Amino acid sequence: MIAKIGRGANMMGALSYNQLKVDQENGAILVTHRIRETINGNHTIAQFYHSFEPYLIANKRTENPVLHISLNPDPRDQVSDEDFKQIAKDYMERMGYGDQGYVVFKHTDIERTHIHIVSTCVDRNGKKLSGNYEKLRSMDACRALEQEYKLIPATEKSRNPKEELFRPIDYKAANVKSQIASVVRHLPKYYQYQGLGTYNALLSLFNITAEEVKGELQGQSKQGLVYFALNQQGEKVSNPFKASLFGKHAGLEKLQKHFEDSKEKMNLSKGKTILKNTIEIALHTASGETEFKKQLLEQGINIVVRRNDKGRIYGMTFIDHESRTIWNGSQLGKNLSANVFNDWWKNEVIEKHQESILNNPSPSSSAVKNNPEKETEQPHELFDFLDKKQTVFHNDNFGLIEAFGGLLPEAQGENYEEHTFSNQMKKKKKRRKKGN
Incomplete structure (x- = not known):
């Protein structure tokens, strides 16, 4: 099970986000704890907010008093609503938030059914609850809950030393091509986008941009893609890299097919x-x-x-x-x-x-x-x-996809410098044959 603990200042935003899932029939309120009850038993955002308001008023110095926690079992786990309720209760107690008011929402809009817990990290007396060693405590709590509820454990994956992390690239490093490859070869597997503009918006989060190039070769028009590394200001800071260096999925032809497939899937998506x-x-x-x-x-x-x-x-x-x-x-x-x-x-x-x-x-x-x-x-x-x-x-090695509950395979360890050198040698051999 993977836990994500978000801290923010906007209680209304956290509640509205989760209530929207319920309103769209993509979620449900599983349980509330120390939340005001209503006469008719129905829940509203206003009711929830007023329940948390004393906590927020009591401590106005804490910058991010809102807790927005999600608990994500493996997609293969079959977790009942009753187990989800108990898992949420046990997790909050193990994390030191058992006496806090909180609301547990179940989300069903994606294949991976999971729960969100909205609460605060300040108590009714205005005291901020300690967040020391939060990551370690959360890891321990999840490992214990996996055993107790017989969930598939989220174990650390073995790693090839040559593998690259799925993360923003550092243009100052020597292996820029390998860094770009580790991103662009995987994005189409996990994200849907309908055009080059939206593709570039996603790439920009990783300090990368792609540009379409057109030309003519032996009387025939040709077009393709080149990739650049960006600095923090969004400026191009590298020479162009041909898409062919990064595999067929990074090329224009495959991307155009991905754009069409994405359009169909996204328009049907809730x-x-x-x-x-x-x-x-x-x-x-x-x-x-x-x-x-x-x-x-x-x-x-x-x-x-x-x-x-x-x-x-x-x-x-x-x-x-x-x-x-x-x-x-x-x-x-x-x-x-x-x-x-x-x-x-x-x-x-x-x-x-x-x-x-x-x-x-x-x-x-x-x-x-x-x-x-x-x-x-x-x-x-x-x-x-x-x-x-x-x-x-x-897992400190979790990348972007893991952060949102998926499992991203790391890029395979390939030496793109050797790949480029090999291609150059093949071209030289072809030229020599023509010369003979």
Whole structure:
């Protein structure tokens, strides 16, 4: 069983996210603990929020008092609702949260049925509960619960020393090609996206971008893809790498097939409606762009905002790591298009843009000019969400997919420098034969 412990400041957002699953018949409220009861026995977000309000009022100094925990058994485990209730109770007690108020939601919108627990890390007296050794304590709790409920254990995988981690690349390292390969060869297996734009939005989280190239060879038009490494400002900082270096799944032909398959699957997915509703709630409850991104990040949703050199938003892409789908805002609805967000955040963007100009009258980087937010915000916020302070895993080697409950096979240990050298030698041999 894999546990994820998220900490945030938005109780209403955490409750709304889970209640949406229930409203869409993709979830259920399994049990409540120390939560106000209602006359008719029905539960509402307002009722839940008022139950947690005394905890939040008692301690206003704790920056992230909201706990949003998910417990994820192996997809092969058959866990009954009664067992889920008891597992949640036992886990909270083992973690020192047994006396807290909490709500347990079951999610059934994906193959991996799992539970979410919403609670607080401050008690009714305003005392912050200790988070020391939280990761270790969570690991111990999960191992014990696996044995008690006969669950399939989440054991540490053996690793080939040559394997690369599925993580953002470091362009300063010597093995940039191997790093890119470890990402692009696996993304199509786990994520659905309908075009090059949404594919690049996902790649940007790993400091990578892809560009389509066209040309002519022996009178025939040819097209393909090349990949670049990016720095933290989103600027290209490497020579182009041909897609052929990374296997057929990284090439344009296979990607175009993936785009078509994704379009069919995504349009039939229930996750689209849930994502749309989650975004709409955040849009109407957040005070601005920064708060909006923070709320969605707490739900495992990344946002990639594209702006022109005047700061106007011309593209919004949402990366939902729960359903593993990537959507442009306009695909979700007209009310989530780039123009709508531009109007909502216009004053905030103008103020940041003016502040950027005042603070940087002669910016040396085009990134500041193109995106006035770069001075105050890091581009890869997903990895704030996966930071050890906010999220607990059972294996330091778990990558992005494991963080959201799946099992990603690591990239096979291949030496791409040798692969390139081999191809170059084959070309030389061909040229020699033609010369003879």
